[in-house]
Amino acid sequence: MAQVLEFKLPDLGEGLTEAEIVRWLVEVGDVVAIDQPVVEVETAKAMVEVPCPYGGVVTARFGEEGSELPVGAPLLTVAVGATDASSAAPGDDGAAAEEPSSGSGSGSGNVLVGYGTGAPAARRRRIRPERNTASAAPAVVSAPSRPAPVAVAVGEVNGRQGPVAVVSPLVRRLARQHEIDLRQLTGSGPDGLILRADVDSAIRRAGEAVAEVEARTTAESVVAAAPTVHAGTAAPATAERIPLRGVRGAVADKLSRSRSEIPDATCWVDADATELMAARAAMNAASGPSGGPKVSVLALLARICTAALARYPELNSTVDTAAREIVRLPGVHLGFAAQTERGLVVPVVRDAHTRNAESIGAEIARLTELARTGKLSPAQLTGGTFTLNNYGVFGVDGSTPIINHPEAAMLGVGRIMPKPWVHHGELAVRQVVQLSLTFDHRVCDGGTAGGFLRYVADCVEQPAVLLRTL
Structure with a gap:
């Protein structure tokens, strides 16, 4: 059976x-x-x-x-x-x-x-x-x-006295939760037995009735507030309502919480990335046509971030508001912002502080592909300790990033493009990038944040600085 x-x-x-x-x-x-x-x-x-x-x-x-x-x-x-x-x-x-x-x-x-x-x-x-x-x-x-066992409630059924036959406790509980009066339902089961399908239908009908009333009330409010439309002019368009749910809703909640809880501040600096771009080209040329995947600019910037966080661990922390404590985190789990059809997501490279640029780049590429296909697991989207946001891919120079709560900082990277720059005392055309650091002012002061950002800029301008930590 x-x-x-x-x-x-x-x-x-x-x-x-x-x-x-x-x-x-x-x-x-x-x-x-x-x-x-x-x-x-x-x-x-x-x-x-x-x-x-x-x-x-x-x-x-x-x-x-x-x-x-x-x-x-x-x-x-x-x-x-x-x-x-x-x-x-x-x-x-x-x-x-x-x-x-x-x-x-x-x-x-x-x-x-x-x-x-x-x-x-x-x-x-x-x-x-x-x-x-x-x-x-x-x-x-x-x-x-x-x-x-058949649970029987005595009452008036559709205008007549008699028992209310309900087989399942699930049906009774569902009816109670949605305030559905079983005495008003006609069961579709044998001998008038009230089934779950009957309760579900009643819930849908009640929901549709409420939605109709709300829609009518909203429409009346909009009409009352709308300006008078004169003859020969077009009627005002109805506002579109888009539910904040799924990824979009989660992002909205997290950003709102970040703004309400974290006293953030932003500092920024322009950096000459010409030498970094040259170093990347040399790395990829040395690997040859079959020497493995190319090292991306994002991977190099991620490696620079892990080196900077080793010097300034204050920015790899979080704040326990209940205990009023700053929690310094032992490892760097580096998040990076990725735009997908489902919205903005932040995959996390685990233990980024133990990886070199090539390893970080390979993991970024793997997670990016999973993000594009919507196959990232919850574990791959949580647990970050610091976020790198490369908004330069959208063709913009700068931004003031919102911290990815509950982290303490985010580094934003603008587009790298030719600009006039004073190089060795002479005006030259160089590859320039703007770097922005938004940080939680509770975990450190401006001196620490400025030191972190200056170290990142120094590594961008002189990649050899990184040799001390490689």
């Missing part, structure tokens, strides 16, 4: 409390293997494929693509041990049986942090119901291993 198990949205780590369903990877009726990815979700950190810890037949899915679910909400139900269509026949509205222990063999036990055990995924196949199987809503499944 099949046992119906409910798989809930797991804790994806890093304090995330919700996720948006981007794409379902399975359909109701598909057969799934243990740890097979079943849905692709987007969190505030990354896009994640969520594997199911059970193997069996998918009997229900909860949530449409584009909807957001909180951690712990049902994702889908799986009939474990179903060998034919009758094992997954609908019946009791999706209430889950007790989950097996991790050693029971019916599940992996890995309610992940974004990953499963790596077991190979089986090919999906659809179990088609027999022709004489009674039809019911897809979200309704039966657990024949034990009959579910």
Whole structure:
């Protein structure tokens, strides 16, 4: 006999409390293997494929693509041990049986942090119901291993006195959470049984009614505030509303928190990057056509940052506001800003202080490719201690970066371009770059920040300065 198990949205780590369903990877009726990815979700950190810890037949899915679910909400139900269509026949509205222990063999036990055990995924196949199987809503499944007790509430049902038949505690709880009066619902199950699908429909209807009222109120407010439109003039356009959610919402929250909590200050300097560009060209020429990947300017600047942080560790720290303490961090986990179709993300190069320019460059290239394809994990987007922001790729000279909370500083790099420059007492055309350092004034004073920035500029102008730390 099949046992119906409910798989809930797991804790994806890093304090995330919700996720948006981007794409379902399975359909109701598909057969799934243990740890097979079943849905692709987007969190505030990354896009994640969520594997199911059970193997069996998918009997229900909860949530449409584009909807957001909180951690712990049902994702889908799986009939474990179903060998034919009758094992997954609908019946009791999706209430889950007790989950097996991790050693029971019916599940992996890995309610992940974004990953499963790596077991190979089986090919999906659809179990088609027999022709004489009674039809019911897809979200309704039966657990024949034990009959579910029917909870009865006495009251008026659609204008008449009588019992309110509800099989699942899940349905009662869902109705309570959304203030749905079960006495006002007509059950679509056998003998008027109220199913989860009935409650979901009532929730949608209530939500649509509220949205309609809010939209009408908003429209009336806009019309009241809008200037009078005279004959022959165009009507004012309606303002567009864009939800702040996913990556965009997470960035907005972090930047707002940074501005509200951190007393930041910015200093900047122009530097002659001609020698740095020449050194990079020499490195790449020495490697030859098959000598490995080229060293990027960003990789050299990242290596300069790690050397500067070794001299000025105050900027590789964070502030514990509750304890009123500055926390000096032992290693440098270097974040770098990357613009993607999903918005701005900051992948982190772990233990950057132990890497040379070539190693840092290779890791930056790997993480950048993952960012572009939306495959960065939450762990690869968190835990940074200092951020490097190369906004010069957008063709701008300077900026005042906002610190990536809870870090203490960010170095911004503008475009490198030919400019008139006094070199050895004579006016010359040199490759000039503007460097900007935004720092948390709680962790250090301007002297420390200025010393850090001046050292970075010296390394840019005279790369041989780095030889002391290589």
